[in-house]
Amino acid sequence: DIVMTQTPLSSPVTLGQPASISCRSSQSLVHSDGNTYLSWLQQRPGQPPRLLIYKISNRFSGVPDRFSGSGAGTDFTLKISRVEAEDVGVYYCMQATQFPQTFGQGTKVEIK
Amino acid sequence: QVQLQQWGAGLLKPSETLSLTCAVYGGSFSGYYWSWIRQPPGKGLEWIGEINHSGSTNYNPSLKSRVTISVDTSKNQFSLKLSSVTAADTAVYYCARGIRRKYCSGGSCYSVHFDYWGQGTLVTVSS
Numbered sequence: 001d002i003v004m005t006q007t008p009l010s011s012p013v014t015l016g017q018p019a020s021i022s023c024r025s026s027q028s029l030v031h032s033d034g035n036t037y038l039s040w041l042q043q044r045p046g047q048p049p050r051l052l053i054y055k056i057s058n059r060f061s062g063v064p065d066r067f068s069g070s071g072a073g074t075d076f077t078l079k080i081s082r083v084e085a086e087d088v089g090v091y092y093c094m095q096a097t098q099f100p101q102t103f104g105q106g107t108k109v110e111i112k
Numbered sequence: 113q114v115q116l117q118q119w120g121a122g123l124l125k126p127s128e129t130l131s132l133t134c135a136v137y138g139g140s141f142s143g144y145y146w147s148w149i150r151q152p153p154g155k156g157l158e159w160i161g162e163i164n165h166s167g168s169t170n171y172n173p174s175l176k177s178r179v180t181i182s183v184d185t186s187k188n189q190f191s192l193k194l195s196s197v198t199a200a201d202t203a204v205y206y207c208a209r210g211i212r213r214k215y216c217s218g219g220s221c222y223s224v225h226f227d228y229w230g231q232g233t234l235v236t237v238s239s
Contacts, residue, residue, distance in 0.1 A: 033215065039225040041157075048206055048229040049149075049157065060227060092157060096224040100172045103157040 002027050002095050006104035012112045019080040021107045023093035028073050030097070037096035040069055040078045043106075044089040052091075053078065085111065114139040116230035118207045120192075124237045130194040134207030134230055135187065141165050145210035145223040146190040148181065150203040151232075158203075162210055162223055163190055170222045197237045204232040 003026040013019045029036045040053040051060045053069035056076060066081040080087055088111060093104040120132030134146070147162035161171035163181045171179050180193040194201060207230040210223025 031213075033213065035213075037213075037224040041226075048232050049226075050229070051225060051227045054211075054225040054227075094157075094225070096222070099170070099222055100174075101159045101223065103159075105156045 001100060001102050002029075002098050004093055004095055004102055004104035006091075006093060006107045008107060009105070010108045010110070012110050013080075013083045014112050015085065016082050019083050019087075019109055021078045021091050021093075021109075023071075023076045023078070023104050025074045025076075025095055027098065029076075029095050030073065036072065038069075038071070038076050039094045039096070040067075041092045041094060042087075042089050043092065044086075047089075049092065080109075083109070083111070114209060114228045116207050116209065116228055118205075118230040118233050120205075120233055120235070122234055122236060124197050124235065126198050126237060126239055127196055128237075130197050130201065130205075130235055130237075131191065132205055132207070132233055132235070133189055133191045135189045136209070137188070139209075141185060141188045145170070145212055145221075146181075146183065147208045147210045147223055147226060148192045148205060149208055149226070150205045152200075152203045160192065160194075160205075164212075164221075168221070197235075199237050202235065202237050204234050206230055206232045 005024045007022045041049040043049045057069045068079050090106040115137040118134040142165040145162040148160040163169045163183050178195045183190045208226040209228040
């Protein structure tokens, strides 16, 4: 299985400041069809996960544009341009280029 | 608006069978994979398996011998059974809608991201 490694595991951020989460895969996530199936999910406290980004950089419906995804190959980044109180939670990357789908261990974003 | 509502027994004894059902409201039932994903307390996410409207399934090899996922298209529902549970199966179990790759066939078809999720069901295994 592809191993997904996220850094940092915890990210204290000041409101209004940017935040960045890194996700690295143990193998390239470029699929033979040319797409890269890397997505990001947000899990607020006590809530189910919520899809933020799919295929590296595509924001899902209703996701604020302060969230952006980037990267290629084995290295990917989720950025929050200006953190708001509602962004507190745990963020997961997930790969689906190779079966079975696997998730990163999660990065906790909290307010300083 | 797509909504997933799930239910099932929350307390099991070791060796029993976990059984959960998820109902889908809004949107089409066909054209998607309907998935189960779990999260042990305080830990990360693990994909369990999925089924499409025609009954084609994909299972995580790590759980395949104990998992059965079924579908009832007349009710827009799908179900999870996990046999011979142990304390290690204690987790919040989520159902989710999976989007498949655009051009796939046979065994290469599976979810590439999950866009709608159920509220989760805590299943505790304890003697």
